[in-house]
Amino acid sequence: MEARYQGPAGAPVPGPVMLLTEVRGFLVYMAPRPIGAAPATWKVSKARYPNGILHLTLVDAQGTPQAERLAFVQNGAATVPAALTPDKTSSYGLRAPVQMKVRLADAAGQPLAAARLSVSVVEAGLAGLDPTAETVASNLLLTSDLAGYVEGPGYYFQNPTAETARALDDLLLTQGWRRFVWKNVVSGQAPYLEYPADQALALGGQVLSEHGYRPIPNSQLTFIQTRPIRQVTTGVTNAAGRFRFVGFDGRDTAIVTLQARRAQGGSNVVIRPDTGPSVENLRLPPLPTPPGPIADFVKRSRQQQADEHEMDPSRHPVGMVTRNILLDNVAVTAKRVAVPPDDPRRLYGATGGTVIDFASNPTAQSGLSVFQVLQGRVAGLTISGSPPNMSIQIRNQGTPQFILDGARVDADVINTLVSTDIQSVEVFKGNEAAIFGGSGGVIAIYTKRADPKYKGADKGPAPGIATVKLPGYYQAREFYAPRYGAPTLTAPGPDPRRTSLYWNPTVRTNAAGEAALTFFTGDVSGTFRTTVEGITANGQPVRGTVTVTVQGK
Structure with a gap:
């Protein structure tokens, strides 16, 4: 392998130059060569390099790269x-x-x-x-x-x-x-990074006044992570009302609840977590019609995914593989319902569960957690632990499904809710829960903010509290x-x-x-x-x- 270089005709001799060669991190520094009337030439055995792209970089007497050429080295089979x-x-x-x-x-x-x-x-x-x-x-x-x-x-x-x-x-x-722009590098001037690379999972944001106009400095923050692991830490906002928690653990999706208070103790603040750079909502071009074999593969692949989901042992009790069967509506005796039967937050329009009216319950106005208020108020409901690590079962049949204002959520989300923000809770047991599927029962939570008829309801963020879902490290399956x-x-x-x-x-x-x-x-x-x-x-x-x-x- 031979590399040759000759300076421009009539130009003054720039001094010795050096050729640097590298393949996948394997470096060889060649001896310097003078530049004059005759071209500078380097010869090196190709057998000295592993397979891969060879970088040939010409460096001047000051150590600044002037030119680079790529070539491919293949000594024998690639694999x-x-x-x-x-x-x-x-x-x-x-x-x-x-x-x-x-x-x-x-x-x-x-x-x-x-x-x-x-x-x-x-x-x-x-x-x-x-x-x-x-x-x-x-x-x-x-x-x-x-x-x-x-x-x-x-x-x-x-x-x-x-x-x-x-x-x-x-x-x-x-x-x-390649083209080299080394002036800033040689002068030690680092490029400006609008979004620096994170070295670990991080959550930042800003605490503002209740109307979202004025930053709140020295706000006392509590960081509560409930999933996949549970941990609690605290922090304080800077003069601009900003905060940043760095280095917490998390696999798959991390669920974090932030609670903020003014330096004097008031909770009339709004937490605005950073969501990262905005993403343009661009329409993707339509996909071309796939060839027959690929279309057949997609069809079978989708069927395989559906079958694997149905046969997944983690979705069923140990040693059993069952299938959910959607039953017809079950007629039950009407009970007092604090939320109207036609409320759009009712999933599947289900009614007839045991209702606990939080809005008129003095205990629910004390700021306890939802599970604390439910303790001892519903027959067959077993609640254990202490906030924010409380667990709940209905008739010892496993963890029930949780529905928050018509959307299915995890128990970790309910663990972070404060009772003063809740309008009512409805517990479905046995046949009452058949329409939802599963056998663990259902607990439906209706918040004040999601009720359009609730007086004083504020459609903005909850004061002093925010729940954030963050993508964590991939959990291998x-x-x-x-x-x-x-x-x-x-x-x-x-x-x-x-x-x-x-x-x-x-x-x-x-x-x-x-x-x-x-x-x-x-x-x-x-x-x-x-x-x-x-x-x-x-x-x-x-x-x-x-x-x-x-x-x-």
């Missing part, structure tokens, strides 16, 4: 081949176990231990719909180092030829084009993979897997460079492709495929 060996060379039956071994070795045959792999088993026809799609290898070696969209990145690695090599070089000459053959009390239901039999993103090879997999076929015959991708311990991409055939009776 380490993974050998996949199923325990049968013939076809498998329906709901049959499949045992598969994965083995990795380098070019010398030495095992590659501690490789991190992901394995999927997908219907072969769907897996081959886009043979040039993104892979771990194409991302690691190519697209992660380029700006913009790269169409069909797998094309450059699927069948390397002189034509694909020229196409790859053209790609790097276009989307790999396990792919549904049944195990047949074990004795069960009930007959197994239909297998929801139609297009994807197995997915495991956390496979690691042992000291012998091997890993063992076990999964079951489903209720569908066909040919399925097993694909393994990942990286070795020293960062080399891995890929391997094998097909298995499922044949029903």
Whole structure:
């Protein structure tokens, strides 16, 4: 590999220059070369570099980059081949176990231990719909180092030829084009960041007067997180009435309640959490009509998702798989209802539960939590714990459903409500709750602010309190993979897997460079492709495929 540079004709000699080369973090600093009548030339063996994009950067005597060119280095195969060996060379039956071994070795045959792999088993026809799609290898070696969209990145690695090599070089000459603006960097002037990168989960905002005009400095804030974990902390707003809580834990969706008080103790303030930059509501162009195989895949995929949701064990008691049946309306004896039967907040128009009138109850005007007021007032209602960690059951049948002004919510949201903001609560037990589905009963909460006829109702934010849902860290979910053959009390239901039999993103090879997999076929015959991708311990991409055939009776 040779790099050449010659300064402009007639220009004064700028002094020695240096060529810096780098591939995926692997650096080689070449000796400086003078610039004169003859071009400066560097020669380096391509074998010294790993596969990937090579950055050739020319640096002047002051250490400032002047030019850069990208090229692609490919020494041998782009990926380490993974050998996949199923325990049968013939076809498998329906709901049959499949045992598969994965083995990795380098070019010398030495095992590659501690490789991190992901394995999927997908219907072969769907897996081959886009043979040039993104892979771990194409991302690691190519697209992660380029700006913009790269169409069909797998094309450059699927069948390397002189034509694909020229196409790859053209790609790097276009989307790999660079320009250096180093003046601010050299002078130490950092760019202005309107939205700095968060290092942890954070919640900020501002406390304002009750009409939302004047910031409230030195406001006492209480931060109450109720989900997924429970924690409480406090803070104080600055001179501009702003606050920021940083570093709290949260997986999936974090539910946080903020309570603010003036320095003198008053609650007549409004909390306005930051919601981030505004997002333009742009209409997306209509999607093109998909080809037949893709349309068929979408149809089956939606059906598989519906079946998986229905068969999800976490939605049912241990050892039981049930289905909700929507019953007809149940006639019940009328009881005193503080909320009119035709109130739009009534989900499904349900009436007839046990009603607790908070608006005329002196105990409910003391600022207690909703669960505290309900304690001992409804037969069969069991409440335990202390705020904000109270739990509730109806006739020991599990946690009931909660409906706040016609919308289903979690118990954590109800735990944060103050009784003075509640108009009434209606408890549905037994047959009364049949229209809602489930067996744990229903508790419906009606707030004063949501009632258009309530005198003095304010449609603005609740004074001194705000409940915020924040996206947290992704909570990984396990792919549904049944195990047949074990004795069960009930007959197994239909297998929801139609297009994807197995997915495991956390496979690691042992000291012998091997890993063992076990999964079951489903209720569908066909040919399925097993694909393994990942990286070795020293960062080399891995890929391997094998097909298995499922044949029903």
